[in-house]
Amino acid sequence: MLEEEICKLREKLNNSIVNGEDYSVTYKISVELDELIAQYYRKESLKKQQNRSEDVFLIK
Numbered sequence: 001m002l003e004e005e006i007c008k009l010r011e012k013l014n015n016s017i018v019n020g021e022d023y024s025v026t027y028k029i030s031v032e033l034d035e036l037i038a039q040y041y042r043k044e045s046l047k048k049q050q051n052r053s054e055d056v057f058l059i060k
Contacts, residue, residue: 002040009033 013033016026 002036002043006033006036006040009036 013029
């Protein structure tokens with residue numbers, strides 16, 4: 001779901017740039033996209049940490 005939102009917003013940003021929309025509009029979309037990407041990486045980082053914790057538990 002988060003990946004889909006990122007793709008949609010990326011497309012919106014690209015269209016904004018291509019269509020020469022006002023800088024403030026393009027900037028706002030860019031900031032929103034950055035926030036979604038940061039959420040995605042936080043989520044992925046937590047998954048990796050949880051997997052490592054499970055792996056350590058299985059080794060013991």
